[in-house]
Amino acid sequence: MAPRTDRSPTALRPLALSQSLLARADGSTKFSFGNVSVMASITGPTEVRIREELVDKATLEINVRPLRGLAGPSHKAAETLLTSLLAPLILLHLYPRSLLQLTLQTLSSSSTAFSTAFSTSPSSLTPSPSTVTLQSLPPSSAESAARINASMLALVDAGVACKGMLVAVAVAFVEGELRLDPTQREEEMATSRHVFAFSFGVDVGGTEGECVGVDSVGQFEVDELFEAQSLAQTATQAILAFIRKSIETRYGATGAPPPAAVKPAPAMKEEKMELPEEESEGDESMDDA
Amino acid sequence: MAQSTTASTEAPAGTSALTPALFKRLHPRPYLDRFLQEGVRPDGRPLGADAGEAVWRDASVNIGSISTAPSSALIRLGNTTLVCGITLEIAPPDITTPNQGFIVPNVDLPALCSPLFRPGPPSDEAQVLSTRLRDILIASNVLPLASLIIEPAKAAFVVYLDVVCLNFDGGILDAAVLACVGALKNLRLPKATWDPDTGATLCEPISEKAQGESIPLNPLPLSVTFGIFNGHLLPDPTLFESTLCTSHITIVVSSTTSKLLHVYQAGAPLFSAGADGVEGGGREQLKACIALARSRAKGLLEILA
């Protein structure tokens, strides 16, 4: 596979974020890594069915829906990942006996189905590649990271109280090279894919961020995992800065969501970072220090 | 901590006999915490890095016990018991991958195995396990899909790996991976020929004479799960421990190479970053987990052999 030409291996694709798009939901956010974009909507706190009612906290219901085809077991796995990442961050006990309903809809992800030519005639069959790639596993890492970010921002949009911010990014190793925010094609050609989620906030990671989620598949050395994690940490800090800017604009005088498209340099460091919870509304309450 | 003192003050005021079973039911967290403070786990396993092999539950494998399946493996991991049975079918390869057969893993958590599950279609938990099992088996490439081809673009084997849980006591993914690997190791594919005239595939029954072809496997994936409770690392947690843990980490290592095949962790951070104050403190502990996982994998590999 050819090296990246459009951006450096450690650069993100253009990010985009817009909030409060949906009229019927209490909060909604569309978050994109380049052409992978996910819409998240939150309804709640609202009435909960008795069977699912929890006495001391809100019930978190998550639905993940694919762009193409019907949801299957892998979407249930995505829901479980989101639940275990979000549940510790949301102050669920503030909303006992109620329902927080989070729905995620992938809005776009480019299909790789017919990106290369192939033929059924025996003469033209290509031999299997010598290096083992993740070709047989549908690409999902960038989408998974976008889902995590969209969910978090929908919670912010809906004014649901959280301990801190959750930011995720995908990383892949392609032909030994570490690539941040891989495209679908890169995910297919990767030897390993990783999604890292970091939380930011007082007691939950500070301004540096704390790794609260790892989902890695493929074949990779321990050092590669750490290398990827470091890159992801820097990248999530940059994404958070972007989110912060975008939210500030939204709640500022202009009101309209910014047509955000920035390419943050991966070298962007923590100096400029401030406590992320202070942004947005007052409901982003902090736990006691 | 406040809760554990509660339990002690409650006992004299409360029932005349607060039996361990009752204590466990009423105050599961303090119950587990008391054990861990004593450096021991509720099932008697020691706690701590230098405890060696004793931190794991006993694992055993019984290969080929189901004669209706071309290959099968029964795994016991402590009380957790599950069976992986293989069935074979033949299908035309996907048009985009004419050189590949199929692996279809599914995990069933029937109502039989635990009061947590109801009869009916697969629970969410079963679906999540199926997904993660598939990801591990495919990403590790343990069974090269190309080896399942009978005739390129025309016919290939479909290997169904059905994992049925019989007793659910934590560590299901670890046990399921072990069961699948055990069953795959033992699998022999019958000799099959694709007939261009009829478009059908005929197989030779496996017998004394025609033993079929065993498939050369790539390095085997071996899965090891840890739970985190109150800052304690609990290797191979039981169901009771799992439900109380704030976070889990699963590490899948390769049997013969130094590569990792899958790392999964979600929830509260593995180790609080402030604990040792050093950047990368959690990292050292993750390394320790990986080292533990590798030593466990060696043990698991021995019982598979």
Place this chain on the structure above:
Amino acid sequence: MAAQVVIPGQPLYTPPTGSVASFRAGTGTYARGGTIYASLRGSCSREGGIISVLGKDDQQSIPEPNSTVIGTITRITRQAATLSLLTVDGKPCRPDFVGVIRAQDVRQTAKDSVKIWSCFRPGDVVRAKVISLGDSRSYFLSTAQNSLGVLFAVSGTTGATLEAVSWEEMRDPSSGELEGRKVAGPE
């Protein structure tokens, strides 16, 4: 000494023909045609003219009238408090047994002035007695005895464990605030 293990259907006692039976069928047994059989797997005892079979200790039990149960309050209304049962007669039970303490069953005296809110709060661990099988949904429970009532409760504001100060009040040790509860005394 380990008692003899019997299995269901095993004859335990047949009175000699013509004479009066010297044993009666107790728990875990049944009588048919004069003969007493075991209906449980367990150990057999013949005490006081009664033959009974005791099952294993960890047997799941279901609530019966007069059972003592411990449960967690899940819901309160003006009329009643709902519990999810944890144990029955000291044995853990399945969590899906539901019990109800109606306002008139909370205490023995001043039944008319009972305010559920000042006796129980959601999350409290309560000891109670089963008074009837109740309706199709829940068992009816009572705490109208000194030994019955709230065993364990946390403060709604600070989360600290409350200490009993009287039959009717518990105190938050961290803030000193008092909260009303129907407190269980020692047995």
Place this chain on the structure above:
Amino acid sequence: MQQADRRRFGAPEGAVPLRFASTSSSAKPSSSSSRLDGRAPEQVRPIFLQTGLVGEASGSAYIETGRTKLICAVYGPKPTPPSAPFNAKARLNVEVKFAPFSSGVRRFTPGKDTESASLSATLQQSLLPSLILEALPKSQIDLFLTILESDGSDADISAGVTAASVALAEAGVQMYGLVVGCCAAFVPSSPLPLLDPTRAEAKTATAFASLACMPALGTITNVGVSGVVSVEQLDETLQKVVQACGQIHGVAKGALEVESA
């Protein structure tokens, strides 16, 4: 159907079971006996029965007889669902499931499988007369049985009845006596009916008799005959089956005594 498929990884399009070139690999019965595995006609296969395999269940039993392998677990007594009306007796819920790999070809039907449903009904009918359900008002007992390896559904159900009754006894459900099951096949190749037939033997059978009984009380809880058989022959056969049940009862008793020791 779509509903069920969405929760599993499905078969690839166009997948078909293996087809074998020659199916004439049937083994010949050994010379001394009329049966494929060398048993005498009235001999049942050796039984391995173990209780307590499923930790969280109230009672459980694993049974292996010849190639038939199945596991049974009992949960409860537990409360009936809120939707159910008040019932002075306990309800017995039975669900039989086949593991996908239990029968040679992949066994997978989303939703209801008619064979499991009929096995469930037979199992329930065989067990109900033995239970003292009046002792457990407004409660429910769930009995789940998974067939890991099947060797003909008649043998499955007989082994299933035995395992289920042992699991119920272990769960502490009051009963009049243990129920055990056995069956017989009438085949043209043998003058005597074959007890506890395997799948291969059952294939050639002209008639079947299956029976569930409580040997301790000498009572029968369920009996079924299919096919054509003379009354005299049936009477003779049933006596033999009851005898065999006596032996099986001994095994069941042994399993229950071991566990409690």
Place this chain on the structure above:
Amino acid sequence: MPREVDPSINESEFLHKALQQGLRTDGRSVYDMRDVKLTFGDELGWVECRLGETRVVVQVSGEIVKPLADRPYEGFLVISTEISPMASSAYEAGRASDEEVLMARLLEKALRRSEAVDREALCIVAGQKVWSIRVDVHFLDDEGNMLDCASIAAITALRHFRRPDVTVIGEDVTIHSMAEHVPVPLAIHHTPICLTFAFFGDDSLAVLDPSHLESLLASGTLTLTLNSQQEICVLSKAGGVPLPADDIMKVIQIGVQRVKEVDALIKSSLEMEAKKTVVEVR
């Protein structure tokens, strides 16, 4: 699941009174549609349609499958219309409400039964390989009349979609990548579009493109599926008030006009988009 809240009596009376004066709460006249906004994605076959605040996204995709034995020359057109709680929390995930089933059937009739897409043109090798075209309809926001919005989005997406070019030699098939050969549009016979009218009260007052509030208060709806050739593909009046035949003819006349406008909009949007994407398809 939170149920739909019934509108208040005040809202209801206000709406009815205004309607009697020919006014609608959002300022439209009775036979006006809300603005249709079509957005196209990077991917061929991705279209977002907004009808006021109602929002639907459609993704069309294609795969190669084996045809049914009794219809060896026919490809498939699969329409998936599952309403997620994103549209409104009144919709439950995984359980179709009656309304949802009705909507799915009308959309199915409009697109499939009207033979909008030539399914025989989807055949690659008879009895062996055909295209299966999948239309995934995602309802994002339910501010009323999701059906019309979905039908516009779906037919536009089908017209926007291109499948890879295929060469057949004997039984062997070569599928060319999008970069290699210019991809092929689907054979589409006509452009059916759903138009929904809501009826109020006994005076058989009808409004086109009901908003969410209007559809909650309406006593019945009538859905027409028309194309620009003035052909009616589907007419469905499910329940509600009995209507005189004249009224039905009247709304059909209005529908015929409106559908021309929508069709023109789709055409011009597609043309503008084509100019942009031409550059991308090398």
